[in-house]
Amino acid sequence: MSASASIGVTGLGVMGRNLARNFARHGYTVAVHNRSAGRTRALVQEFGHEGEFVAAETAAEFVAALERPRRLMLMVQAGEATDAVIEEFAPLLEPGDMIIDGGNAHFADTRRREAALREQGIHFVGVGVSGGEEGALHGPSVMPGGSVESYAVLGPMFEAISAKVDGEPCATHIGADGAGHFVKMVHNGIEYADMQLIAEAYDLLRQVGGYGPAEIADIFREWNQGRLGSYLIEITAEVLGHTDAVTGGPFVDVVVDRAGQKGTGRWTVQTALDLAAPVTAISQATFARAASGQTALRAAYRGLPGGTTPVLSRTEAARFASQVENALYASKVIAYDQGWSMIQDAAKEYGWDIDLAAVARIWRGGCIIRASFLDRIRAAYAQDPALVSLLTEKDFAQEITDAQVPWREIVAMAARRGIPVPAFSAALSYYDTLRAERLPAALLQGQRDFFGAHTYGRVDKPGMFHTHWADADRPETDA
Structure with missing residues (x-):
């Protein structure tokens, strides 16, 4: 087999398959390999018209198909499976070759693997890839770590396949060893907080405002045109406006109220404890998911006394919706600020040189937390790379000041009426903790x-x- 492929992808699940297709669509010849050879043949048969693929059935054939320096991308399950694939392929590689881990690996594992392979002269590149299966195919946000030398080779490829915003690629070199996977982990932690805050806003609008799901969908569509504009607000409107085909009722009402998680939120919280980084909104969002799955505990608590939740009049509800918007925006700013602060703490701890403005830039497209105000975050850190907090930037500070009264009223009302708002409350408490002149x-x-x-x-x-x-x-x- 001739060495003709610019890059190879092994592990052809949904994400691996779509990334391989994305590379091929951008003119790269892609070697493809899977433990099950049938999946490799199926990809080439179904999508071969999209570009140049080289199908390899064995590890030796796969490596032989790659041009030097070889670029071998792993899209396999994190943990032991990744170690097993590295052990299989590393002996077949030569100094200067690159192993790229595009899975959701823990950054500490990436640091360990990078150090071990560096001794063999092999570049190990941990890459955070955000955007799900659609992003992988049409343009993800790409967060590579590893050596500067490896990015000189891989950077143009990642930038080519990434999402583009205002003509700028949503890909950049994050930093050494595990920095890419760390930043992707924090991205997912912020995602947990953002989703929980949106869910709490929905719950308040429904329980107190008296709005139905379809009406709340319209409210979110309106919010999406303003400062809350984001992918998550957009899809929330779609979910709330969806009608269940079986019952004819709101889709959200037939979904079991138990949220799953794949572990990156937990990793963020665990790592934050190690760094003494107070990411309280992120942690409460993670614990809220855990609480939703505590079936026995929820059954034991059900029926215990709580507040009353009288529904507001329509006139009152409109004002209330505006208050919720303020609380949601202020809490969202706090959650993002916590994420950036945690990245700063990690950069100091692990010796990473991370461009915080560039992180905001590449999160503007392709990724799950893409939002209109990320461009403002980018500008704030571009103007002052040493910015300690977003709240020291005058426009964000003014918005938080303007949101003070409704934000506090929403949290207080939720407490009086017995409606859980753990992320709203945590964001407000974090704000009050850090602004206090003296703490207990x-x-x-x-x-x-x-x-x-x-x-x-x-x-x-x-x-x-x-x-x-x-x-x-x-x-x-x-x-």
Whole structure:
């Protein structure tokens, strides 16, 4: 078999198949391989007219089909399956070749694999790919990590197949080793928060505003024309406006109220704890999904007393919908701000040089959280790469200021009426925590010093101190 393929894709599930087709549609010859040879033959038979494919049935044939430096993209299940495929292909490669992991791998695994393969002279590139199966085929957001040298070769290919916004590709080099998969993980964490916030807005509009699903769909369509414009708002309107073919009722009413998850939200929360990054809106959204699946617990709590939820008049409901829009927007800004802050924390921890403006730029298209205000986030970080928070940028700060009263009224009303809004509440509490002049953490540290001699700092002089609590009249001592 002649070495004629620019890139190879092994693992031809939905995502792998569509990425291979995307490369072929952009003029690249693509070697394709799958553990089941039947799937390889089926792809070429069905989609061979879209471009040049080279079908390979064995690992040796697959590697032999690739031009040097070889570019081999894995689209297999994360975890042990990825390690197994690497172990199969790495011995067949030569220094300078590249293994590209396009799956949803944990960034720590990517760092481990990159370090191990680097010793063999092989570039390992962890790539976050967002946009689902449609994005993979028509243009995803692509977040590659790995070496600068590998991006010099792969960058033009990723930029070619990525989504485009204002003529700019939604692909960029994120940073060394696991940076690409880390940023994709945070993207998914923000996605969890965004979806939960939208769901809470729907619940409030229905339970308090008295709107039906079709009416709420119209409200979301209107919101999508303004500052909340985004892919998730757009598809929410479609879902709420959909009628179930079997019952003839609203589709949302026949769906079991139990949300699944594939793990990236959990990874975001777990990693945030390791980094001491307070991504509270993201974590509460993740816990809300977990709570939705706690069938026994929900049954035990059902029927316990809660608030009353009288429906508003139509005039009141219109004002209420405006308040919900403000609360949703403010909470959404906080959730995105938490994500960017977590990326900054990780960059310091792992020595990554991440262009935060570029992250916003490549998320404007192709990915699930693409939204109109991402261009404003891009501009904010382009103007000040060291921006600590979006809320230090004047326009975002003014919008949060303007949303204060309705945001607080919505959270308070939800509490009085017993409607769960964990993400709204967490976003508001995060805002209030960080803007506070003084926190009760002073008391926490005093307690820690009492029971564990953990020491404390003082506001009036430098150093760390300890109080002898058994004899509180004794003077404190330097730690």
